[in-house]
Amino acid sequence: MRSLRFAAALVVATLIHVAGARLFPDFSSAIDLFLLIVVFNALDGNTLAGMLGGLAAGLVTDALTGGPFGIHGLADTIVGYGTAYAVQRLVIQRVTGVFQMFALAAATQQALLMGVSLLLLPSPEAPRILWLMVRIVSSGILGSALYLADKRLRSTAEGWQTARSSKIRFDK
Amino acid sequence: MTEVRTRWLLILLVLGQLFLLAAQLPAPGTQASFLETAALRAVAPFANVVAAGARLGGAVVQDLALRRTLVAENRRLRTEVVELRQRTIHLEGLEESVLHLTEAVEYAEGANYPLVLADIVFIDHTSWLQTLVLSVKEGTVSVNQPAVVAEGLVGRVVVASGPYAKVQLITDRSASVGGMIDRTHRQGVVRGAGRGSLELDFVPLQADVRVGDVVLTAGIDGIYPRGIPVGTVVAVEPGSELFHNIRLSPRVDFGVLDVVYLIERESVPERVKEALPDEEP
Numbered sequence: 406m407r408s409l410r411f412a413a414a415l416v417v418a419t420l421i422h423v424a425g426a427r428l429f430p431d432f433s434s435a436i437d438l439f440l441l442i443v444v445f446n447a448l449d450g451n452t453l454a455g456m457l458g459g460l461a462a463g464l465v466t467d468a469l470t471g472g473p474f475g476i477h478g479l480a481d482t483i484v485g486y487g488t489a490y491a492v493q494r495l496v497i498q499r500v501t502g503v504f505q506m507f508a509l510a511a512a513t514q515q516a517l518l519m520g521v522s523l524l525l526l527p528s529p530e531a532p533r534i535l536w537l538m539v540r541i542v543s544s545g546i547l548g549s550a551l552y553l554a555d556k557r558l559r560s561t562a563e564g565w566q567t568a569r570s571s572k573i574r575f576d577k
Numbered sequence: 578m579t580e581v582r583t584r585w586l587l588i589l590l591v592l593g594q595l596f597l598l599a600a601q602l603p604a605p606g607t608q609a610s611f612l613e614t615a616a617l618r619a620v621a622p623f624a625n626v627v628a629a630g631a632r633l634g635g636a637v638v639q640d641l642a643l644r645r646t647l648v649a650e651n652r653r654l655r656t657e658v659v660e661l662r663q664r665t666i667h668l669e670g671l672e673e674s675v676l677h678l679t680e681a682v683e684y685a686e687g688a689n690y691p692l693v694l695a696d697i698v699f700i701d702h703t704s705w706l707q708t709l710v711l712s713v714k715e716g717t718v719s720v721n722q723p724a725v726v727a728e729g730l731v732g733r734v735v736v737a738s739g740p741y742a743k744v745q746l747i748t749d750r751s752a753s754v755g756g757m758i759d760r761t762h763r764q765g766v767v768r769g770a771g772r773g774s775l776e777l778d779f780v781p782l783q784a785d786v787r788v789g790d791v792v793l794t795a796g797i798d799g800i801y802p803r804g805i806p807v808g809t810v811v812a813v814e815p816g817s818e819l820f821h822n823i824r825l826s827p828r829v830d831f832g833v834l835d836v837v838y839l840i841e842r843e844s845v846p847e848r849v850k851e852a853l854p855d856e857e858p
Contacts, residue, residue, distance in 0.1 A: 419620060423627035453583045460590060468620035473601050479594040486587050525598055 411458055414442050415465060422469065434536040436543050437511065439466045443481050444510045444544075445551055447488035448497075459485025473525065480517035484510050500549050507548025511541045677836055680727035690802060692838040693717060695724075695742070707749040707769070708735075711742045711837065718742040721800050724837040729806035729828030730754065730794060731837050742839075746831060747807065748773050755798035756807050758784075759791040767792060767807050767825065775808045775825035786813045786821055791828075802842060 418438040425432035439462040447455030463481030467474045488510050497503060515537055522529035677694060695718075699710035709732070711718075724731040724744045732752060736743040745752050749769045756767040756777055765780040777792055790810040796803025808825030816822045 416623065419623040420627050423624045424631060427627065427631050452580065453586070456583065456587050456590065460594075465620055469624070473598045475594045475597045475601075479591060479598065482587065482590050482594065486583075521595075521598065 407454065411442070411446055411454075411461070414446075415439070415462060418442055418462075419465060419469070431536070433470070434533070435539045436547065437466075437514070437540060439463070439477075440481065440484065440511055440514055440544060441507070441548050441551060443485045444488050444507050444548055445555075447485045448492055448503075448506070448552070450489050450492040452486050452489040452493070455485035455489030456482055457485075459483070472522075476518060476521055476525075479521060480514045483517055484514045487513065500553060503552045504545040504549045508541050508545035510548075511544035515540070691841040692725075693841060694836055695839055696836055697834055698741070707746050709744040709746065709834070709837070711744060711839075713737075713740060713742050713839070715740045718839060723801045723805070723840045723842065725805055725840060726829055726834065726837055728830070729808075730801065731829055731831070731834070733800055734839065744837065748775060748827060748831065753798070754801055754807060755795040756792045757795040758786060758810075759793050760787075761785050761790075764795045764797065765823070770824070773827065773831065775827055777808075777810070777823040777825055778820065780821045780823055781819060782815060782821060784821070786810060786823055788813060792825055802840065 418441075422433060422438050425436070443455070443459045443462045446458040459481035460478055462485075463478035464475070466477035466481065470477065488506065491506070495502075497506060515532065519529070519532055674694075693713070695711040695713045697709050698712045709724075711724075711734075718734055718737045720734055720737055722734040722737075722742075724733060730747055732744045732746040732749070734742045735745040747754055747767065747769055748771070750771050752769040754767040755764065757764040758777075758780075761784065763780055763784045763786070765777045768776050768778055770776045777786075780786055788810050792807045792810065794801040794803055794805040794807055806828040808827045810823055811826045812822075812824040814822040
């Protein structure tokens, strides 16, 4: 069930990513939806799921972007694992914590991408600082919004379930 | 899976991907790896779907926008057509007025009298077009004002009542006009003969009169100015007395009139007409 949900989220992210890039040329520079999915997937602290999710999402990103194939896969694998690992050791209850987690994940991903590029590519492209900042901030904001929406959805579903079960009466 | 195994798996994955990345670099431009090809095959359809959706959406949006534009344009054009039709009708009316005025101006240049356009609102058919009722500006018409059209003389105002005036046609049996033959300047009196025809009386037998001669107003009756075409001689017969029996055809076709021009000219007062040479004015 979890992998299906993740796959569905990946499909939706792909569609939005492609559509966004069609509408706004800088969409993919400003927002990384795949990273959001990777971090969100790893927020429950499952390192294996986080790592594999990162791998899948990264490879999808690689398929959609230029550069050496697998570079995003590598970065997102590490980010997914790292996020889950961090969540295991930190208590994140506030939205600001979630914001920091997503922003930190985005920064880490960018750092990894740059590092791998420096290691492997003969003449790597210098990162655009403005867009780097935008991506980190947007990841934090969108990740927090995603987290809050999920929380509210779960709470509504639980409320509805409780209300539904309280109506059941057993007559003697 | 234990955390240690997961960690080993992570290391394995990272190394594998590094190897994959490294394997791509030595020969840039060579064929893509199987994994990359497979990933692209897996992801590309989504992009294709989005592109098709975007194309479809774009087309729909464009169609909707175009439809909205067309509807608005159609509404605007319909309004414009109605306005243009009204304008055309208005312009046709103006054109007709201009034609009439042009005729009037041409006529006025010749006659040297100011003309006032008057619409015919009623024609007395019962007595064979012998009177016309005109719609005029109140107070601008007086009795005995000559009524003309471009073709010639129509008659004179016999009644002026408020915004209406009645014109007696020259074909009326009781109407008479001082006339002259244009070619010879021989004068006589044109009378209405009924049935739309005219007679020229008091032209002596010795006078030269031919069929086809044009008869103009002579300007001797104190009502009509000189030189307005009245009729054309259609028959000349010797009379029983000293004068010719001359029949005229009116220059004006009274059956097609819709407007006339009233000549703004004071007729000679009756008092002056009847005054004796030695009488004090």
